[in-house]
Amino acid sequence: MRYAIHFTPSPNDPLTLAAAAWLGRDAYSGHAVEPPGMIDLGMQEISYHTALPRRYGFHGTIKAPFRLAEGQSEAALLRDLMYFSGRQDPFMLPQLVVARHDNVFSLVPERPCEVLHFFAARVVQEFDRYRAPLSEAEIERADPDRLSASQLTNLHRWGSPHVMDEFRFQMSLTGGVEPSSSQRIERAVRKVFEPLLTRTLPFSSLALFIEDEPGAPFRVHSLHPMGRVSARKIA
Secondary structure: OEEEEEEOOOOOOHHHHHHHHHHOEOOOOOOEOOOOOOOOOOHHHHHHHOHHHHHHOOOEEEEEEEOEOOOOOHHHHHHHHHHHHHOOOOEEOOOEEEEEEOOEEEEEEOOOOHHHHHHHHHHHHHOHHHEOOOOHHHHHHOOHHHOOHHHHHHHHHHOOOOOHHHOOOOEEOOOOOOHHHHHHHHHHHHHHHHHHOOOOOEEOEEEEEEEOOOOOOOEEEEEEEOOOOOOEEOO
C-alpha cells in the first residue's frame, strides 16, 4: 500500500467533474465516468492518452507516493495530517492555464507562487518521517541517469526528484503525447478545460490519496481542510 499527499479540488467543483470525465475516472468514488461529448476524439483515443493520469487521479502532487516507514501507521499519518492541515492558512492559487511540457499536457499556475512553493516544501519535510526508504527498484524506476545532480539528491533525501527547488506544481491531464497527435489533443484539452480556468482556485485542503495494492488506481481517502482541525472521510 502506498500513500500520497496531494491537492485536488472538492468533489463537486466543476474542475473536478470535468477532469473525471476527461480522465474517465472519478478519484473520489473510483467510478468510471463517461467522456465529454463536446470534443472530436474517440473514447479509445482519449483512454489511450489519459491512461497514466487516470490511474493516479486528478491532482497536483505535494508529497509523492510513499510506503509507510517501519513503526508508522495509517492512523498516525491521518492524525498528523489532520492537525497539520488545521494549522495552515488557506490561500488562492494563481489562475491555472493549459501547458505542455515534455509532450505532457497539464494545468499549471500562470505565474510562480511563492506561498505554494514553500507550503509544498513544508509538507515534504513534515511528513518525511512517515516515508519508508526507497527500494532499489523504486530508485531505478525514477531513471536516475536522466536526473540532474539536484534532482538525484532530492530522490535520495526526500524520495522524489521534484521537490524543494525542483518543485513544479502541475495537474496532469495526459501522459506523453506523440507529436502526430499533439495538436488534436491540445485542442481537445483546451476546449474541455479553458472555460473553467477563468477563476482562481482556493488551495484550502490537503487530500490523502491511497494505492491499495501495487498497480491499483489511486483514490482519495480523505480531505483535510486547512484553517480548522477536522477531516472529512470520503465514503
